[in-house]
Amino acid sequence: MQAYRASLLHFLDDPDKLGETDSFEYIEDGLLLVENGHIAAAGHWKELSKQLPEHVSLVDHCGKLISPGxxxxxxxxxxxxxxxxxxxxxxxxxxxxxxxxxxxxxxxxxxxxxxxxxxxxxxxxxxxxxxxxxxxxxxxxxxxxxxxxxxxxxxxxxxxxxxxxxxxxxxxxxxxxxxxxxxxxxxxxxxxxxxxxxxxxxxxxxxxxxxxxxxxxxxxxxxxxxxxxxxxxxxxxxxxxxxxxxxxxxxxxxxxxxxxxxxxxxxxxxxxxxxxxxxxxxxxxxxxxxxxxxxxxxxxxxxxxxxxxxxxxxxxxxxxxxxxxxxxxxxxxxxxxxxxxxxxxxTPFKAFYLATLGGARSLDCDDLIGNFLPGKEADFVILDKQATPFLDFRFRHCNTLLEELFVLATLGDDRNVLATYAAGKAIHHRDKTNEAMA
The missing domain is CATH 3.20.20.140 (Metal-dependent hydrolases)
Structure with missing residues (x-):
């Protein structure tokens, strides 16, 4: 099992069907648990961390955002x-x-x-x-x-x-x-x-x-x-x-x-x-x-x-x-x-939905990927909101989640991608070479 602490964002349904506030789950201080390449659990750090076995390696990404791949x-x-x-x-x-x-x-x-x-x-x-x-x-x-x-x-x-x-x-x-x-x-x-x-x-x-x-x-x-x-x-x-x-x-x-x-x-x-x-x-x-x-x-x-x-x-x-x-x-x-x-x-909520669960649904594989429901394949990305000095400056002037996601969706690019995981394994890290990830 591997554990990742960060903010978590994933969608449960289309914002145009369920409504924006009910279509996603956002946990500001969250914990993502991955076991054998699949999602074991996703929840609040305060609650889920108490259940962590002693041998689990914890990766702390506080201040960053974890999204489905x-x-x-x-x-x-x-x-x-x-x-x-x-x-x-x-x-x-x-x-x-x-x-x-x-x-x-x-x-x-x-x-x-x-x-x-x-x-x-x-x-x-x-x-x-x-x-x-x-x-x-x-x-x-x-x-x-x-x-x-x-x-x-x-x-x-x-x-x-x-x-x-x-x-x-x-x-x-x-x-x-x-x-x-x-x-x-x-x-x-x-x-x-x-x-x-x-x-x-x-x-x-x-x-x-x-x-x-x-x-x-x-x-x-x-x-x-x-x-x-x-x-x-x-x-x-x-x-x-x-x-x-x-x-x-x-x-x-x-x-x-x-x-x-x-x-x-x-x-x-x-x-x-x-x-x-x-x-x-x-x-x-x-x-x-x-x-x-x-x-x-x-x-x-x-x-x-x-x-x-x-x-x-x-x-x-x-x-x-x-x-x-x-x-x-x-x-x-x-x-x-x-x-x-x-x-x-x-809206940025619809945009992130289209790029994650919406894409998975259109490919008829939302039973396998697209959000952090337990049992799904652990494909996810760690997004760095402070990837550049200007992005750090801009995010410090955001007051709501909508504003943060909109800035990420309109000013963001590959520099914001700190790491990418497929089936629980890192396949990219911004600060390491691809050869090191192979």
């Missing part, structure tokens, strides 16, 4: 090396930067090197779970899952499916995409803390036949995931209408293939039609809100209020490399700004 519901590990690529919007950005970089992932050793760099960055930003795109190459997924397995991370990932409108070196076929994905599912899905996601990049790069084969995989393996993109960019939507004249709208390209459902995550959803909002809600499908990416690529403003009104599960996604940061704190800041422009006040 952040959950990134949409990100591309092969785009790590091209993050912050200049000057293009979505379709041109794919052609100019993304596709050339992804061709390199036919090399398994190269893919493994990028995977390790990527996972180091996630840990440094406090992210412990992510839904991740590989490339069209099966070896890109093998490399990624191998790196995750060594760190004992809860991760979801999949091989990209693309059989058209992409460079030849990055295309598969409906049959080869199905066969490769099936083999990867059988090898990796539910192996340790790993899960698989069937991954058509987006409708323009998959033929109707390939999308149907993706649906076949979901029917054959009902507990796997599906991840893709939708309604990110106006030119993209116009292109989909040209390619799929038989479909009612963009979402229908996926719906006709059987790709909607509880474990389906649709990234962006910036320009959805009314019928698409309704259908996502009917099928209990999920949305990844990628604020930083939507701003960086000039895509538009996601309407979080519509998602709340339709009772659709939403998580946050950094969408690296369309997004220009791995930091969920920085994405909270961008999320707040986008919703201000939409006339919707995103």
């Amino acid at each position: 952040f959950v990134d519901t949409h990100i591309h590990y092969p785009q790590t090396e091209m993050i912050a690529a200049y000057g293009e919007q979505l379709l041109q950005w794919l052609e100019t930067y993304t596709f050339p970089v992804e061709e390199q992932f036919a090399d398994a050793d190269y893919a493994l090197g990028i995977a390790n760099c990527f996972l180091d960055q996630l840990a440094a930003c406090g992210t412990t779970t992510a839904m991740v795109f590989g490339t069209v190459h099966p070896q890109s997924v093998d490399a990624f899952f191998s790196a995750c397995e060594r760190r004992n991370l809860r991760m979801i990932a999949g091989k990209v499916l693309m059989d058209r409108n992409a460079p030849e070196a990055l295309t598969d076929t409906p049959d080869s995409g199905y066969d490769d994905s099936r083999a990867l599912i059988e090898k990796w899905h539910n192996r340790g803390r790993l899960r698989y996601a069937v991954t058509p990049r987006f409708s323009p790069t998959s033929s109707p036949e390939q999308l149907k084969r993706a649906g076949q995989l979901l029917a054959e393996f009902p507990d796997v995931y599906m991840q893709t993109h939708i309604a990110e960019n106006h030119d993209e939507i116009a292109w989909v209408k040209e390619l799929f004249p038989q479909c009612e709208h963009y979402l229908d390209t996926y719906d006709q293939a059987g790709l909607l459902g509880r474990r389906s995550v649709f990234a962006h959803c910036v320009h959805l039609e009314d019928a698409e909002w309704k259908r996502l809600a009917e099928t209990h499908s999920n949305i990844s809100f990628c604020a930083a990416s939507n701003l960086f690529l000039g895509s538009g403003l996601f309407n979080l209020k519509r998602a709340v009104e339709h009772n659709i599960c939403v998580g946050m996604g950094t969408d690296v490399g369309g997004g220009n940061t791995f930091s969920m704190l920085q994405n909270m800041a961008d999320a707040y700004k986008t919703q201000q422009l939409n006339g919707y006040e995103l």
